[in-house]
Amino acid sequence: MIDVLICSAPGTLSSRPTLAPAVLKSSAMAAGFNAVANDLNNEVNNFIKKSKFKKELENFLLFQEISNLASFEIETLIKFCSDQILSFNPKVLALSLLTQDNQFFTIWLCYHLRFIAPNLKIVIGGSGIKNFIAESSIGYADLLKSRKLIDDYVNGDGEYSLVEYLKGNLTYPGINSTAWQQITNLNELPYPNFDDYNFSQYTESGIPICDSRGCVRTCEFCDIIEHWKKYQYRTAENIFAEMLYQIGKHKITKFFFYNSLTNGNMKEFSKLLDYICEYNINAKSKISWDGYFIIRNKDQHPRALWQKIKQSNGTLQLGIESVIEKVRINLGKKFTNEDIDHHLAMAKEFSVPLILLLIVGYPTETKQDFEFTKKWFEDRKHYAQFPVKSVIFSLASILPNTELDRKKKDYNITQGEIPTFWISNTTQVSTQDRLEYYNVLTKLLFKLKFSYDTGDGTTFKATKQETLL
Amino acid sequence: MVTITFLTKVQNSNGSMALKIYNEDLLLYEQDNFTEGPGQINFITNWPSVITIYASNKKNVDTIFNNKGQVIADKAVEITGILINGFAVHIDMIDKLFHCIRDGSNITTHENYWGFNGCIKINFTGESPMRYMLELGNQFDVNRLEWQDGKK
Numbered sequence: 001m002i003d004v005l006i007c008s009a010p011g012t013l014s015s016r017p018t019l020a021p022a023v024l025k026s027s028a029m030a031a032g033f034n035a036v037a038n039d040l041n042n043e044v045n046n047f048i049k050k051s052k053f054k055k056e057l058e059n060f061l062l063f064q065e066i067s068n069l070a071s072f073e074i075e076t077l078i079k080f081c082s083d084q085i086l087s088f089n090p091k092v093l094a095l096s097l098l099t100q101d102n103q104f105f106t107i108w109l110c111y112h113l114r115f116i117a118p119n120l121k122i123v124i125g126g127s128g129i130k131n132f133i134a135e136s137s138i139g140y141a142d143l144l145k146s147r148k149l150i151d152d153y154v155n156g157d158g159e160y161s162l163v164e165y166l167k168g169n170l171t172y173p174g175i176n177s178t179a180w181q182q183i184t185n186l187n188e189l190p191y192p193n194f195d196d197y198n199f200s201q202y203t204e205s206g207i208p209i210c211d212s213r214g215c216v217r218t219c220e221f222c223d224i225i226e227h228w229k230k231y232q233y234r235t236a237e238n239i240f241a242e243m244l245y246q247i248g249k250h251k252i253t254k255f256f257f258y259n260s261l262t263n264g265n266m267k268e269f270s271k272l273l274d275y276i277c278e279y280n281i282n283a284k285s286k287i288s289w290d291g292y293f294i295i296r297n298k299d300q301h302p303r304a305l306w307q308k309i310k311q312s313n314g315t316l317q318l319g320i321e322s323v324i325e326k327v328r329i330n331l332g333k334k335f336t337n338e339d340i341d342h343h344l345a346m347a348k349e350f351s352v353p354l355i356l357l358l359i360v361g362y363p364t365e366t367k368q369d370f371e372f373t374k375k376w377f378e379d380r381k382h383y384a385q386f387p388v389k390s391v392i393f394s395l396a397s398i399l400p401n402t403e404l405d406r407k408k409k410d411y412n413i414t415q416g417e418i419p420t421f422w423i424s425n426t427t428q429v430s431t432q433d434r435l436e437y438y439n440v441l442t443k444l445l446f447k448l449k450f451s452y453d454t455g456d457g458t459t460f461k462a463t464k465q466e467t468l469l
Numbered sequence: 470m471v472t473i474t475f476l477t478k479v480q481n482s483n484g485s486m487a488l489k490i491y492n493e494d495l496l497l498y499e500q501d502n503f504t505e506g507p508g509q510i511n512f513i514t515n516w517p518s519v520i521t522i523y524a525s526n527k528k529n530v531d532t533i534f535n536n537k538g539q540v541i542a543d544k545a546v547e548i549t550g551i552l553i554n555g556f557a558v559h560i561d562m563i564d565k566l567f568h569c570i571r572d573g574s575n576i577t578t579h580e581n582y583w584g585f586n587g588c589i590k591i592n593f594t595g596e597s598p599m600r601y602m603l604e605l606g607n608q609f610d611v612n613r614l615e616w617q618d619g620k621k
Contacts, residue, residue, distance in 0.1 A: 071606075
């Protein structure tokens with residue numbers, strides 16, 4: 001019997017490994033517990049890929065849609081997960097929910113586990129255990145606990161609180177409470193333990209690494225800054241030592257930074273790039289990485305930095321959100337359109353792949369702004385494919401407990417049942433208008449030969465369904 | 470084993486309804502003195518099972534009408550919610566799950582307002598409650614805790 005099985009909760013439709021089980025496993029082991037990390041999310045994604053009911057299973061995971069046709073396949077999937085969990089014979093099952101997309105499946109999985117293994121202790125945690133919708137006053141974790149589907153929940157950083165939970169210290173901050181303590185020194189944490197991962201099972205294989213928590217910016221739509229109130233970073237030495245450790249152990253040199261931004265602390269970021277560049281000079285298998293990158297003015301990101309990003313094989317994910325300068329600055333991203341153009345030009349010159357992240361129809365954007373956005377892409381079609389590898393769209397969401405959520409009255413916004421369903425009474429842009437704009441924009445990008453990813457096409461579907469109600 | 474909860478709304482008139490709940494011959498629950506207002510009936514049973522409820526103690530005089538023919542008082546137990554291991558069945562399905570035969574009749578009706586003497590059955594079928602919920606197409610609602618009280 002093992003002390004704890006730590007699983008990623010299914011529902012994240014990503015082809016990359018999740019980090020939390022490996023992080024928590026190492027903390028639990030450092031405290032003397034026998035722990036196994038299982039990236040159940042990926043197991044489920046692989047199950048779905050092979051299923052002839054792919055769409056139906058995805059809709060079950062994300063919207064809890066129960067298709068009559070696929071009802072037995074859904075049952076098989078839930079049993080597949082519960083069998084896998086019970087095969088480890090754990091005393092405690094810790095389910096880590098990355099986002100709210102993990103919530104529905106977690107309910108069904110716990111429901112089945114309670115029936116077949118009533119003595120298994122279930123604890124949930126992660127940033128996905130917060131409320132489901134903005135208007136709801138019901139806490140997701142409290143609801144599951146009150147219905148006895150779980151035993152306990154852990155809010156906030158789990159490295160210490162899960163260990164305290166396993167020790168039986170239920171009064172530790174964050175355990176069955178919303179008040180939790182942020183870890184003060186990320187450099188002290190043990191390196192994630194990926195021994196139980198099979199990296200060959202991932203469509204996009206690489207080692208996830210967390211270099212920072214929180215953010216240096218305060219964008220009004222973002223829930224990260226509500227979760228981690230203070231920006232924290234690891235030193236370049238500490239991050240690079242972990243990279244070398246993981247390379248030695250797993251012979252993998254591709255790293256995914258799971259964070260809000262890699263360049264929050266420019267001094268440490270620049271130093272880390274120096275270490276990677278130096279390593280890459282002689283290494284047979286060179287390090288490559290990708291991560292979020294905030295745009296700043298050109299003096300802060302000079303040519304020398306671009307040279308290093310190139311030599312370190314970096315891919316940058318740029319959170320542009322809106323190409324309307326005043327909208328973007330007001331929402332909290334303090335950079336100009338000239339700054340964006342500088343980054344596009346530098347990336348082209350230094351062959352640095354970029355992924356642009358864009359919110360379609362931000363609440364303060366008008367229909368005229370939609371036209372400007374189309375023109376903006378037309379004027380930059382020479383960046384399609386190179387250096388802009390892809391553009392990831394998402395519909396504007398009003399997430400619970402964000403600044404945008406609190407500003408709804410100021411923006412004259414009426415919100416519906418899901419975060420992407422809202423109407424601005426100031427701009428007179430309806431949800432239907434935004435959906436049409438979303439369609440028009442994707443068609444335009446296709447025509448301009450930009451690759452695009454409707455990162456949350458599922459949200460698009462949910463919003464579309466709601467407009468039909 | 471599973472925990473079944475019936476959320477109830479009780480109306481009393483000349484006393485209350487009497488209910489006995491069985492799984493085959495095993496008596497799971499018994500009450501003949503319900504308190505008026507919202508309440509709960511909880512019992513534990515094995516899965517799958519057929520639950521039989523016997524309703525009694527209702528007389529014609531317990532339903533009182535005003536001079537316009539409207540009911541102003543009644544003796545009844547209304548089932549406003551069903552929870553199986555904490556997972557609520559959608560309110561629209563509740564009445565459909567009960568198979569009711571009134572004393573002296575052989576007609577089966579589907580009712581969740583039990584203001585009659587008779588026998589009511591509910592079939593908890595399938596390999597597990599999870600299968601049962603999937604079969605019903607029953608979603609767990611994370612935003613409407615009030616379903617717990619049978620309201621929508």
